[in-house]
Amino acid sequence: MLYLASQSPRRRQLLGQLGVEFRLLDLDVDEVRGPGEAAADYVRRVAREKAGAGLLEVVAVPNAVVLGADTEVVLDGEVFGKPRDQAHAADMLRRLSGRSHEVITAVSLVSAGREAQAVSNSQVRVAAMSDADIARYLASGEWEGKAGAYAIQGRFEAHIEHLSGSYSGVMGLPLHDTKKLLREFGVS
Known part of the structure; x- marks a missing residue:
């Protein structure tokens, strides 16, 4: 049986697109970057910790x-995370405006005695945004709970000039990589 250790509605939606049956695990895993921890290492560690915490919840299930x-948005080595409030979101969007940044998504699969991981790296270029553009986007509320203060699959897509990588990875679950991992684990 496949379990998704995530509270993200986008991950539920994306995993559902693969046509696999799964159950949800509602876990709370600390997402704190260690001192000097590289962005990619941080993302891989958090994905692994979420999967591991989930496995502890279902250890009795054969x-x-x-x-x-x-998933994290990274600009100049800084991991943006989820904004604390609207002012923090506005600051993030101003900094992303007119620039390219990296979106890193790590996917970890674990079972009793087995672990595998895939990492998706995408480059996203945001068009220059005026203060009015940012204010309109913030008013939508779509930024709330989103790494980097945006949802590529929503209104913010109109501000994306270029994407190199995985669209679903930027959303939160790179489907191609995830499908490969699921096959390795015999999940169809």
């Missing part, structure tokens, strides 16, 4: 497989 994932 053949349980748990999927954990983490």
Whole structure:
């Protein structure tokens, strides 16, 4: 049985697109970057910790497989995370405006005695945004709970000039990589 260790509605939606049956695990895993920890290492660690915490919840379930994932927006080596409030979101969007940044998504699958991971790296260029553009986007509320203060699959897509990488990875679950991992674990 496949379990998704995530509270993200986008990950539920994306995993559902693969046509696999799964159950949700509602876990609370600390997402704190360690001092000097590289952005990619941080994302991989958090995805692994989510999957591991999920496996502890279903340890009694025979053949349980748990999927954990983490997505972060990275600009100049700084991990943006989720904005604390609207002012923080506005600051993030101003900094992303007119620039390219990296979106890193790690996917970890674990079962009893087995672990595998895939990492998706995408480059996203945001068009220059005026203060009015930022204010309109913030008013939508779409930024809330989103790494980097935006949802590529929503209104913000109109501000994306270029994407190199995985669109679904930027959303939160790179489907191609996830499908490959699921096959390795015999999940169809």
